[in-house]
Amino acid sequence: MLNHLKLTHVGPASSMELAFAPRLNLITGDNGLGKSFLLDIAWWALTRRWPAEVNKHLTAGLMAQPQPQSTGKAAIAFSFSAKSKPTEEYQSTFDRQAQAWTGRAGRPANPGLVLYAQVDGSFAVWDPARNYWRKKGNIDVQDRPPAYVFTAKEVWDGLRDEERGLLCNGLIADWAGWQKEKGAAYTSLCAVLRALAPADTEAIDPGELTRISLDDPRDMPTLRMPYGQSVPVVHASAGMRRIIALAYLLVWSWEEHLKASRLLGQSPTSQVIFLIDEIEAHLHPRWQRKIVGALLDVMKALAATASVQVIAATHSPLVMASVETFFDAAQDAWFDLDFVHEPTGERVVLQQRDFVRHGDVCNWLTSEAFDLSSARSVEAEDLLEEAARLLDDPNVTAKAVEKMHQRLIAMLSSLDPFLFRWRAIGEKKGLLT
Numbered sequence: 001m002l003n004h005l006k007l008t009h010v011g012p013a014s015s016m017e018l019a020f021a022p023r024l025n026l027i028t029g030d031n032g033l034g035k036s037f038l039l040d041i042a043w044w045a046l047t048r049r050w051p052a053e054v055n056k057h058l059t060a061g062l063m064a065q066p067q068p069q070s071t072g073k074a075a076i077a078f079s080f081s082a083k084s085k086p087t088e089e090y091q092s093t094f095d096r097q098a099q100a101w102t103g104r105a106g107r108p109a110n111p112g113l114v115l116y117a118q119v120d121g122s123f124a125v126w127d128p129a130r131n132y133w134r135k136k137g138n139i140d141v142q143d144r145p146p147a148y149v150f151t152a153k154e155v156w157d158g159l160r161d162e163e164r165g166l167l168c169n170g171l172i173a174d175w176a177g178w179q180k181e182k183g184a185a186y187t188s189l190c191a192v193l194r195a196l197a198p199a200d201t202e203a204i205d206p207g208e209l210t211r212i213s214l215d216d217p218r219d220m221p222t223l224r225m226p227y228g229q230s231v232p233v234v235h236a237s238a239g240m241r242r243i244i245a246l247a248y249l250l251v252w253s254w255e256e257h258l259k260a261s262r263l264l265g266q267s268p269t270s271q272v273i274f275l276i277d278e279i280e281a282h283l284h285p286r287w288q289r290k291i292v293g294a295l296l297d298v299m300k301a302l303a304a305t306a307s308v309q310v311i312a313a314t315h316s317p318l319v320m321a322s323v324e325t326f327f328d329a330a331q332d333a334w335f336d337l338d339f340v341h342e343p344t345g346e347r348v349v350l351q352q353r354d355f356v357r358h359g360d361v362c363n364w365l366t367s368e369a370f371d372l373s374s375a376r377s378v379e380a381e382d383l384l385e386e387a388a389r390l391l392d393d394p395n396v397t398a399k400a401v402e403k404m405h406q407r408l409i410a411m412l413s414s415l416d417p418f419l420f421r422w423r424a425i426g427e428k429k430g431l432l433t
Contacts, residue, residue, distance in 0.1 A: 001309045002042055002111070003087065006077040009070040010094070011037050012337075013348040014407070021333035024296065024313040026323070028369045029337025033348050035313035039116065039275045040064065042311060044079035045090075046111040046273060047126040047147055048103060051118070055149035058122055063101070066094045076101065081271065082109035083128070107133045107140040110304070112271035113257055117246060119197045119278040121152030128269050129260035138199055171248045172233070176209055176219040185255050188302065192247040195295045195301070198286045204243060207231075230309055238282040246295075254302045271307045274299060282314035288318040293326060294402050317364035324357045336369060380411055383419055401431040 006017040012034045018025075027035050033057040040061055044050055051061025066074030074094040082088040088109035093103045110132060116124040125148040133142045148167060150159050158170030170178070175305070178186035184315055193204040207222035207230030223240065233244060261268045281286045292312065299308040314320070314369075323332075333352055340349045358364045362375035374381040387404050390396055405426070424430030 001271060001307060002046060002078070002080045003313070004077075004079040005038070005042060005045060007041065007075075008077075009067050009072045009074040010064055010076060011041075013069070013350060014067070014070070014072075017349040018335055018350070019333075019352070021310065021311070021331055022307065022309055023331040024292070024323070024327070025309070025332070026320070026334045027313040027337070028320070028334070030316070030339070030371075033337035033339070034350070035337065036060070036277050037064065039277050039311065041076060042275055043114065043116045043124060044101075045076065046080060046114045047131075048108055049146050051116065051122070051124045051147075051149050054124070054147045054268070055122075055151060057151045057154075058149065060118055060120060060122065061124070061149075061431065066096070080111050080112060080336060083270070084109065112269040112273060113253065113303070114273045114275070115250070115253055116275040117249070117277065119281050121242070121245065122150055122156060123155055123245070123249050124149045127253065127257050127260065129257050129264055129266070150249075151190060155249065155318050168252065171245060172218055172220060175206075175221040175233070175248060179206060179209060179221065180219075185251060188255070189247060189252045191301070192251055192298050193244065195298050196243050196247055196291070198284075198290050204240065205396070225346070239284055239287060242282045243287070245381045250298060250302060268303075269306055271309070272299060273309045275322070276310070276312045279312040279314050280319050285318050288316050289322045292319055292323050317361045317370060320364045320369055321358065321361050324359070329355060334369075338368075338371070383407060383411055387422060391429070391431075392424075396431065398431045401426055405432060
């Protein structure tokens with residue numbers, strides 16, 4: 001498990017530090033404050049490779065850069081539970097001349113299976129059975145692929161390497177092959193798809209294989225839709241494509257790890273770390289309410305003998321509300337990135353917050369996680385502030401109040417509690433009849 005991460009003079013703040021929980025870690029914060037950046041750093045700390053370093057076609061996952069205005073030494077310190085010892089601790093500094101982060105010579109520690117789902121649909125896998133160094137005589141040799149890093153397109157169409165050739169068939173080919181074989185991989189895929197769907201009435205069930213055109217000879221997987229039709233997976237909605245891509249990659253990563261472990265004559269890994277950016281991306285609110293718990297259940301079901309740690313960034317108040325029923329401070333944590341206003345300007349601060357159950361999505365919107373002053377539209381919020389100021393004006397006229405009343409009726413729901421309070425106060429002051 002990733003235990004600790006400390007950044008100095010790198011990223012949006014002069015210093016950021018996280019002490020991760022062993023099961024679930026949620027990261028919130030406004031756009032541009034560093035949520036995706038922290039996940040990139042976590043991936044690098046565990047694998048010592050930046051995603052875009054492994055796959056040049058990625059547009060994200062680039063090497064972190066030190067703060068250009070800082071004169072201090074940029075450093076990334078981290079610790080994690082390794083296979084060979086309880087804790088691996090390390091600090092890397094940035095060498096400006098080499099334009100690279102320093103690395104310890106020799107074989108790094110083994111953190112277990114590491115998965116990283118990026119928000120643009122790209123995906124990275126570090127497998128201790130397929131990407132780790134091997135022994136060649138008495139020498140450790142790193143001649144295996146450093147990681148499997150897919151662009152969004154490669155997830156679907158397959159991953160190839162100039163030196164090694166085909167590394168992964170991709171979702172379309174593997175799904176079709178698994179479905180024809182009716183083996184363990186297909187059984188796992190169907191189970192994961194069912195688990196990630198929001199309800200039995202919206203289950204994601206594979207349909208029959210099909211062809212989508214004369215020019216595409218591939219057997220194409222389909223999904224049975226609630227309205228009775230089967231839709232090719234490439235024509236599914238963005239939300240469904242997100243879910244089926246995650247399901248496929250989780251099954252593929254674990255199945256390939258098991259096969260490689262058997263070939264090597266070793267036991268499967270004892271820990272899995274899953275990093276996921278914007279866990280709610282493309283998902284309907286109904287799906288957002290289930291996704292965190294479902295992923296935890298799926299990971300534990302796939303890797304039944306392994307400890308599983310999830311580190312997820314989110315913008316969704318529904319995601320935060322959804323974990324209230326099972327969030328456990330003994331094994332879960334919530335980190336929040338915020339702007340702090342100071343006389344010298346604004347700065348970014350990362351802090352671990354106590355998880356308080358707010359019970360309602362609107363309450364989460366106005367909580368420290370999202371810092372909104374209201375859960376309403378911007379226009380409605382401005383109008384309510386204007387209305388409140390109007391009632392506080394000692395020189396207000398009944399005509400002005402009646403005009404505001406009509407504006408409120410036009411913008412708000414007839415059941416909005418503000419309207420009831422507004423009318424009660426207006427009547428009490430003799431300004432509304």
